[in-house]
Amino acid sequence: MNDKISSINKAINILKRLAEEPFEMTVLNLSNELQINRSTVHRIINILKDESLVLQNPYNKKYCLGPTAYHIGASYVNNYDQIRYMINDIALDINQSVGFVKLEGEKIINIYEVETYQPIRMGYRQGQYYPIHCGAYGKCTMAFYEPKERLEKIVYSTELVKNTPNTITDPEKLLKEYEKIRKDGYAISDEENVIGLIGIGAPVFNFNGKIIGTIASALIKSSTTKEDIEKVKMTMINGAKRISKLLV
Template structure:
């Protein structure tokens, strides 16, 4: 049996979702044109949403903007939201596809912290563990987060970070690191090629929230010998797709990049 949807609610949702990509304030005429409904129909929807607190009218220009009720609902969603729970099926799918270890980290108070780790069929004894801090300058997850900060923030984070050399491949020169970050931004992913541990290679991609701000990263870690060109290409594709799926689940839209 086909799903039955309530048209009036769909129309109200269309009106509210205009404010995701359009100007912060819209007139009845602008809303009518964008949703393809008559001004009288739109007026009725708007007045109902305004009455319930979902929209608010600016008395100066009579245009409408989002109301505090949505802010209240958004805060309630945030308080109930568990990133680990949301991403677990995505991580499990990655592990099944790639047969390697997958990590999820969050960026909080200038720290990159492992919050999820799921081993592949051949578990690795590596640096990472849940709750542990990841170096920002030489891990895939750290670099993918650092690369998508504002320039001033990159400078501050590198100045405060312990730029420790873990292997002969670890970059410790801040100018070289900043140049490397530009490449990461262009590609949309980061690679740790034995920079924190010899024989280990990781691919990571950033996770963005609904403001377009990077809040975490997801990665695949593997012994370097198992990542030939063919598998590396597959890992990059899968990790980027997973990061995009998670970001979109957080409300991220590609035109809202925080840069």
């Protein structure tokens, strides 16, 4: 039984690694990085290939995720069809990039993103994880995480990477930022995650008042006015309330 569990864990680790950049790897690369015996990686890869969970590039012989992996992920995303339609309407209304992330356990995962209305694409992708300490998605979602005692432990045990000069990397300052977000009912990220971008997000709750995730918009700072920020802020807050009603 332990051997089977170990093999399952190794297979999961391989799939998770292929879901991250560079998205293609050789058996040797996987073996070295994951510290799994090369022959074991090869055996697991062959099983995953049989189920189309991974594919092999015929030119460079590297492996990547296959259509079955996409099918599994798509079935998860399809649970949020109504939210996607609403996000599209919100993005059209303000002519800005808008997206929705969901809190899964202690991770923040991208569910849907609309980037049609920006001259510069942000490069977001479905399934991407976001940091808890910077960006409207991460800060807004984690600000409402419960219980608060657990939130403090998460903050102090997480590496708060400094992505820009504005990134909050001090746990105490981050917890105070969370308090402000809870009081205001929205979050603003001013070049905290990416230079040149302002993020504005509002929390989405379920029928029990528990945080589900966040809708947010990303604005190009150089072309954004105070009026733009105020309009987007209110649109995010009202949009989040509308989405929350869908989750009753």
